[in-house]
Amino acid sequence: MADTMALPMLPAVSRRAFLSLSLRSLAAWAIGTLLAPLRRAAAKSAPTPRFFRRVVTADNRASALIEWQTDALLDSPRFLWKEVGKKEEKEADVDVKYMALDGHNVLVYRAPLRGLAPGRDYQCRMLAAGRDAASFSFRTDDGKNLKALIFPDSQCDGSYDTWERVSGDASARNADAALWVNLGDLVDNGESFFHWEGWQTATDVSLGARAFAPVMGNHECYSLDWQYALPAAFLGLFATPPNGSAKYDRYYYSFDYGPVHFTVLNTQREELDSFLPGLFREQAAWLAHDLARTKQPWRVALLHRDLINYDAAPPSPDAFVRTLLPILEKSGVDAVLTAHAHAYRRRRMTAWRQDQNGVLYILSGNAGNCFYDVQRHAIDEIALPSDLLNYLTLEADENRLTFRCFLTNGIQKDFVTLRKAPSPEE
Numbered sequence: 001m002a003d004t005m006a007l008p009m010l011p012a013v014s015r016r017a018f019l020s021l022s023l024r025s026l027a028a029w030a031i032g033t034l035l036a037p038l039r040r041a042a043a044k045s046a047p048t049p050r051f052f053r054r055v056v057t058a059d060n061r062a063s064a065l066i067e068w069q070t071d072a073l074l075d076s077p078r079f080l081w082k083e084v085g086k087k088e089e090k091e092a093d094v095d096v097k098y099m100a101l102d103g104h105n106v107l108v109y110r111a112p113l114r115g116l117a118p119g120r121d122y123q124c125r126m127l128a129a130g131r132d133a134a135s136f137s138f139r140t141d142d143g144k145n146l147k148a149l150i151f152p153d154s155q156c157d158g159s160y161d162t163w164e165r166v167s168g169d170a171s172a173r174n175a176d177a178a179l180w181v182n183l184g185d186l187v188d189n190g191e192s193f194f195h196w197e198g199w200q201t202a203t204d205v206s207l208g209a210r211a212f213a214p215v216m217g218n219h220e221c222y223s224l225d226w227q228y229a230l231p232a233a234f235l236g237l238f239a240t241p242p243n244g245s246a247k248y249d250r251y252y253y254s255f256d257y258g259p260v261h262f263t264v265l266n267t268q269r270e271e272l273d274s275f276l277p278g279l280f281r282e283q284a285a286w287l288a289h290d291l292a293r294t295k296q297p298w299r300v301a302l303l304h305r306d307l308i309n310y311d312a313a314p315p316s317p318d319a320f321v322r323t324l325l326p327i328l329e330k331s332g333v334d335a336v337l338t339a340h341a342h343a344y345r346r347r348r349m350t351a352w353r354q355d356q357n358g359v360l361y362i363l364s365g366n367a368g369n370c371f372y373d374v375q376r377h378a379i380d381e382i383a384l385p386s387d388l389l390n391y392l393t394l395e396a397d398e399n400r401l402t403f404r405c406f407l408t409n410g411i412q413k414d415f416v417t418l419r420k421a422p423s424p425e426e
């Protein structure tokens with residue numbers, strides 16, 4: 001935004017170029033002087049809509065949620081949409097929420113789209129003051145196959161250039177990925193406008209029209225003075241699907257994409273328990289119910305914290321292992337993806353024992369510029385060095401679920417496939 005931008009440097013010019021520039025400048029000055037009041041009025045009444053994104057809904061075959069932001073209120077925003085190839089245009093209700101973030105005004109607009117058809121292309125246009133102001137196109141989930149990009153912690157100390165490079169490289173190499181997951185610690189400080197602005201600007205380049213599933217991390221629960229805090233900005237920016245809770249809506253949630261049911265769990269007990277008593281008991285009860293009712297071929301849980309606390313010496317199981325793992329295993333979860341440690345680890349286990357028929361656990365690595373020296377735990381089967389930048393892909397059909405770990409140069413460092421039934425060619 002304007003008050004965070006540096007003034008542009010003026011380029012050096014030759015004498016001839018200077019004279020030409022001067023004549024043009026004179027004309028521009030005359031026109032500019034006459035039009036300046038109008039321009040100021042237009043600029044004041046027409047803030048630029050930014051950061052268009054499609055946040056996941058519970059059923060991405062039939063619905064979509066489009067969000068965008070401004071730093072001042074748009075004049076009469078409207079959102080029109082239609083299926084490509086059809087004439088009839090429909091209008092979605094636009095909800096606007098105001099958020100004061102670190103001294104900056106952030107207005108978040110939401111347009112929920114319902115009654116969509118699976119695997120179809122949609123065109124949308126956003127109007128302000130009766131005029132087209134932006135457009136957005138996307139394709140709904142077909143409910144069959146899925147390719148997703150899974151990103152570990154993207155938090156950066158200072159510039160988000162590293163995150164822009166990792167996510168940009170992953171997106172360019174996987175243009176066919178329909179879903180984008182961030183496994184928490186999107187930003188280094190959850191109340192910092194500078195960090196959200198950096199993360200959103202970098203993400204906006206590559207996210208495009210993919211569905212976006214954010215997972216809350218502990219850094220989303222830090223105040224500007226690094227105390228534990230409610231994740232107001234995270235919840236304000238991303239309207240993830242409701243979970244039915246009267247008190248703790250959207251602190252955890254689930255959604256379907258392709259043949260996968262994704263269950264997103266909150267692991268911020270240390271940061272949130274004193275503010276939100278009962279949240280973690282409630283989540284455990286919801287988890288068993290959520291996994292029991294899904295009919296999807298695959299069940300994948302998305303957690304920010306890993307099962308192992310690598311900060312402990314020696315690394316040891318995190319407290320939530322005792323509460324959530326038995327439910328996940330009993331409910332037939334196939335894979336659990338985690339983050340937080342900024343390192344890549346893989347294991348399969350049952351009841352805290354290595355088991356090649358057990359649940360697959362992948363600690364996803366690092367996509368930001370904060371590196372830690374992470375030890376290996378005895379239960380880790382695969383451990384990559386801690387100084388790498390990486391991301392995962394998830395590919396699923398109704399019989400196979402494959403995870404691959406890539407570095408930013410496209411080199412594959414690990415892969416694993418789970419099978420429901422033997423494939424005909426094998």
Ligand SMILES: [Fe+2]
Pocket residue numbers: 153155184185219340341342
């Ligand atoms: Fe982190």
Ligand SMILES: [Fe+2]
Pocket residue numbers: 184185217218219304339340341
């Ligand atoms: Fe973390």
